[in-house]
Amino acid sequence: xxxxxxxxxxxxxxxxxxxxxxxxxxxxxxxxxxxxxxxxxxxxxxxxxxxxxxxxxxxxxxxxxxxxxxxxxxxxxxxxxxxxxxxxxxxxxxxxxxxxxxxxxxxxxxxxxxxxxxxxxxxxxxxxxxxxxxxxxxxxxxxxxxxxxxxxxxxxxxxxxxxxxxxxxxxxxxxxxxxxxxxxxxxxxxxxx
Numbered sequence: 001x002x003x004x005x006x007x008x009x010x011x012x013x014x015x016x017x018x019x020x021x022x023x024x025x026x027x028x029x030x031x032x033x034x035x036x037x038x039x040x041x042x043x044x045x046x047x048x049x050x051x052x053x054x055x056x057x058x059x060x061x062x063x064x065x066x067x068x069x070x071x072x073x074x075x076x077x078x079x080x081x082x083x084x085x086x087x088x089x090x091x092x093x094x095x096x097x098x099x100x101x102x103x104x105x106x107x108x109x110x111x112x113x114x115x116x117x118x119x120x121x122x123x124x125x126x127x128x129x130x131x132x133x134x135x136x137x138x139x140x141x142x143x144x145x146x147x148x149x150x151x152x153x154x155x156x157x158x159x160x161x162x163x164x165x166x167x168x169x170x171x172x173x174x175x176x177x178x179x180x181x182x183x184x185x186x187x188x189x190x191x192x193x
Contacts, residue, residue, distance in 0.1 A: 036089075040081070043067040046099075047109040048080050050120070051135070066110060068098065074151050080112075095120060096148045097140040111135060 044065040052060040066080040078098045083091030099110045103124040111123040113135070123135040 043069070044079075044081050045108065046104070047107060048112065049109060050080075050112045050114055051123070052114045066099075069094075075147055077148055093118075093120070096152075097122075100138060103138050113137065 044067040046066045048064045048066040050062045050064065052062065054060060064080050064082055066078055068076045069079045070076045076098070078095045080093040080095065081091075082093055083089055099122050103122060104110055105125055111125060112120040113123050114120055122138040122140065124138050126134045126136060128134055
């Protein structure tokens with residue numbers, strides 16, 4: 001009987017812990033959502049309008065946000081966030097060229113025309129009359145795009161040798177064995193049999 005009574009108190013402690021965890025999970029989720037939204041506001045500052053040409057010269061306009069993504073040891077690139085809010089954070093378009101700031105409008109909006117599946121050309125907006133707007137393509141910086149392409153290719157082709165992977169685990173095993181042998185010596189000196 002005493003054995004079951006001790007487990008009864010253990011069960012009530014577990015239930016109490018689960019009760020607190022159920023309160024902490026939504027608070028933690030809200031905290032993470034706030035941090036992600038603040039981070040997105042800091043990165044994606046530029047409104048982006050993409051013109052997609054369809055059949056018979058019809059155009060679909062899509063409005064997104066974009067921003068410069070900084071990388072350690074490499075040049076930054078421009079990313080257009082296509083996904084809406086949190087549930088589509090993986091949907092984005094990475095451009096190999098950065099937009100030229102002199103062709104952004106007064107709201108820092110960047111205009112692009114989609115030519116191919118992954119080809120976007122920056123456009124310059126020009127007013128000709130009271131009610132007419134013309135968009136002209138802007139020549140992109142081919143050198144910067146080539147640098148980003150080379151950087152991306154080198155990351156894909158960079159492979160670590162299998163010896164380096166095994167060496168890390170082997171070193172960890174040697175350290176573990178050394179510690180176990182040292183612990184055995186310590187026990188033998190303190191408590192000889």
